[in-house]
Amino acid sequence: MATVNKNLSDYDKTTIPNANKFRFGIVVSEWNDTVTEGLYEGAYNTLIENGVSPNNIIRWDVPGSFELIYGCKKMQEQMVNAVIAIGSVIQGETKHFDFVCEAVSQGIKDLNVTRETPVIFCVLTDNNMQQAIERSGGKHGNKGTEAAVAAIKMAELRKNS
Numbered sequence: 787m788a789t790v791n792k793n794l795s796d797y798d799k800t801t802i803p804n805a806n807k808f809r810f811g812i813v814v815s816e817w818n819d820t821v822t823e824g825l826y827e828g829a830y831n832t833l834i835e836n837g838v839s840p841n842n843i844i845r846w847d848v849p850g851s852f853e854l855i856y857g858c859k860k861m862q863e864q865m866v867n868a869v870i871a872i873g874s875v876i877q878g879e880t881k882h883f884d885f886v887c888e889a890v891s892q893g894i895k896d897l898n899v900t901r902e903t904p905v906i907f908c909v910l911t912d913n914n915m916q917q918a919i920e921r922s923g924g925k926h927g928n929k930g931t932e933a934a935v936a937a938i939k940m941a942e943l944r945k946n947s
Contacts, residue, residue, distance in 0.1 A: 793926060795927030796927065797935050802836050802938055803941075803942035806837035806838065809843075809844070809865065810867065810868055810934075810941070811844045811858075811861035811868075811869040811870070812826060812846075813848060813871050814826050814872045815849070815850050815872060815873035815909075816847050817849065817850040817851060818874035818876060820922075821910060821915075824919075824922035824923040824928065825933070826872055827930065828927075828929070828931040828934070829872065829908065832931045833937070836934075836935075851874065851875050852886050852889060852890060854894070855897070858871050858905045862897065866903060867903070867941035867945070868903060868905070868944070869906065871905055871907060871908055872908045872909070873890065873909040873910070874910045883911075887911045904937070904940035904941070906933045906936045906937045
């Protein structure tokens, strides 16, 4: 697994652009909320640690990961510099997992290709709840932290392009 030898919360703060002028949207799935709340905390705290004012962070909740696509599309209209899509899909006994994961990844990709505001993919697609917990503040760190770092870098790229 890609995260076995990597802590998702580790990053070099000297490589992060100054984020104090940026505004971020975070769209959070309510499904698997133990996991998504941990991811949100990692993203939110990382944005704050890198100079973003709490007033420049907008949070919207959506029912599940499938709804992240529409939520992110509408969040792009809110004059934000980047959007973070936070969700958690855990493998079950049916193909539902495959359909949701494919749709969400393609939908977020489509938003990035067709619109100007970058959307960061922070959707865990794990085989079980333990893997999700380990990547949302557990032994592998927090994918929310990694997503916030990516959002800051992409906001800077957008500003400079």
